[in-house]
Amino acid sequence: MATQCILILSLLVLVNIVNGQNFLLLPSSEPTCTPQPVIVNTSCDNTPVSNCSCTTTTQLKRSSFPDGFVFGAGGSAYQYEGGAYIDGKGDSIWDNFTAAHPDKIMDCSNGTVAVDSYHRYKEDVAILKEMGLDAYRFSIAWTRILPNGNRSEPINWIGVQYYNNLIDELLLNVLFHWDLPQALQDKYYGFLHHDIVNDFRDYADLCFQLFGDRVKHWTTLNEPWTYSNYGYMEGSFAPGCCSPWMDQNCSTGDSGQEPYNVTHNLLLAHSAAVKLYRERYQAEQNGTIGITLVTKWFVPYYPLREDQAAANRQLDFTFGWYMDPLTRGQYPESMQCIVGDRLPKFTEEESRDLIGSFDFIGVNYYTGRYAYDDSKTVYANYSYESDPKANFTAVRADGQCIGPLDGSSWVYVYPVGLLDLLRHMKTKYNNPRLYITENGIDEVHDNTIPIWEALSDTKRVKYHIEHFCCLQQAIHEGVNVSGYFAWSLLDNFEWTAGYTSHFGFNFVDFKRNLTRYPKVSAGWFKWFLEKENQISQQSISYE
Known part of the structure; x- marks a missing residue:
């Protein structure tokens, strides 16, 4: 199968050219910063893994997945491209954020x-x-093709040519992977303002025009x-942005209101882009469009009714926050009840446009947590973090780790x-077409270990085998997963x-x-991909 490209319409990217050997380049104007150790x-290293069994009657190999099932890997513009200040690219909020706050990045x-x-x-x-x-999932930097984020201003054709070249080498794309044009943040505070919906739709429109003849799988947003x-x-x-009482060195923000306003406009921007694509491009270009969401899976801290309810609320505030509007046109009832007037409301037209505004859902999954009830705690300030009236942790008080x-x-x-999570998607949201769009583990080091050690990532192999087993079991149970x-x-x-943090299958020196x-x-x-090799969970260990 030829390698496909799966695009995420990334609202921007930060790129810059290599300068000598200083690849972790910091602009000279940045404040002094000391890297964190x-x-x-290793406190949970000996915890047994809660996994799914690949038995001798259900061998794990490529042909045990459905015909047409896609295996791929991902990247994103700001994390991969570089070239942040060349060839006409505009600044993104991540360009400015890392320059102004290097202390918020572990190695500055x-x-x-x-x-x-x-x-x-x-x-x-x-x-x-x-x-x-089979496929590569990458994002487009909004600021590489529209430096100021606005369609009324000149297109950066050098940036367009870069993506044409990349797409021609491949053929899923993401429109927005967090790198919003700084110009739109300065103009009207970005996704805090409803004007972003029109600018995002115009940006998506340009991408569909320029690349839709070859890109057949679009994702509007990655992890809103x-x-x-x-x-x-x-x-x-x-x-x-955050409230002053958060003590996180934020210059502005409201942690109890702004997350809800931003998500509201993200969802409206998504539905506007999907509506445009379906009305103008989909029939002719024969493509599909969706959105990628992320969540942990939450399990009750103890087998108590209160903790089960807390786990359900935490999932509502993380995942249902997006899936309920996409399938029902409204936020989850638990959020409406708890957040009240701070939670924006959709008009009837907005609800209609949101319902079914996807051909597929991308799911990013990495880990799980224990959730426990926190409904009796009274907080001095409103915040999205405390609103679910639930807390979560990976380690219980008795020392039991979730993994x-x-x-x-x-x-x-x-x-x-x-x-x-996949069972939840099937039962609660009518079994939509799904892709697992991110899943993986990392090694943590400061780039000083020997290369041979960096290449010996048997732990990553075991992680993927275990998740393949669970993915295969979900498919056998009828969950509609395509890749x-x-x-x-x-x-x-x-x-x-x-x-x-090193998540790659390939080490970068x-x-x-x-x-x-x-x-x-x-x-x-x-x-695994090229041969009919059978693999098992016992073939390799975390040690």
Whole structure:
């Protein structure tokens, strides 16, 4: 099967050219920043994995997945491209955020150079093909084709040519992967203002015109929850907004109101782009369009009614926040009840446009958490974080971990959560067509370990085998899953973790010319895809 491209209409990207050997490039105007120490927590290493069984009667191999099932990997513009300030590209909010707040990035780095895919895309496509992947999921940088974000201003044809070249090398695309044009943030505060809906629709329109003859799978938004929560509740992601009482060095924000306003406009922008695509382009271009959502799976802290209700509320506030409007035209009842007047309301027309505004749903899943009731706590301030009246944790008071902890402090391995999430999609949301659009684990280090050690990622192989088993079981139960995209093709700039978090199947040597080296997992994935090899959960361990 020829490699496909699956596009995420990324509202922007940050790219810059490699400058000498300093690949973790920081603009000279940035404040002084001291990198944080890299600490690996091993407290849950011996926790058994809650997984799905691949038995001798259900062998795990490529042919055990349905005909036409797609296996791929993903990347995103700001995390991969580099070239942030060349060839007419405009600034994104991540360009400005990393320059103004290097202290919020673990190693004080940024995506100015990233892995330089802007110049090395042919090399990266060759890696995709060498691995035998069916498809590549990447995002378009809004500011690379519309530097100021507005369709009324000149198009950057150099940026358009870059994406034409990349698409021609491939053939899923994401329109927005968090890198909003800084010009729109300055003009009307970005997704806090309803004007963003028109600008996003115009940006999507241009992408459909320019690339829709070849791109057949579009994703409007990637993880709108992440954008709203970390960007407007915590302030840890661009544009860095939160309430003053959060004590997160935010210059502006309202953690109890703005996340809801931002999500509301994200959903309206999504539905506007989908409506446009269906009315003007879909019949002629014969493509599909959807949205990618992210969630953890929440299980009750203890088998108590209160904790089960807390787990349900937490899922509503994370996942139902988007799926309910997309399928029912309204926010979950639990959110309406708790948030009240702070929760924006859809008009009848907006509800109609939202319902069914997807041909598929992308699901990003990494980990699970225990949830417990917090309804009796009285907080001094409203915030999206406390609104669910539930808290969650990976480690219970008795020391029981939900799963072994991977390198990063948030990735506890819980494969059965993927199965439970997919079952939830089938029973509650009428079994829509799904793609697993991100799934993976990382290694944490400061790029000083020997290359041979960086390449020995047997833990990643085991992680994917265990999730493949759960994915296969979901398919056998009738869940409508059409593909799986691992995160990530390459090590890259991992947002607030900078270059200390390594999710790639391929190691990138950030100290020596950004050279790419295949890890053990890259060879394993190639082996799985090309041959009728049977694999089992017992074939490799986390140790």
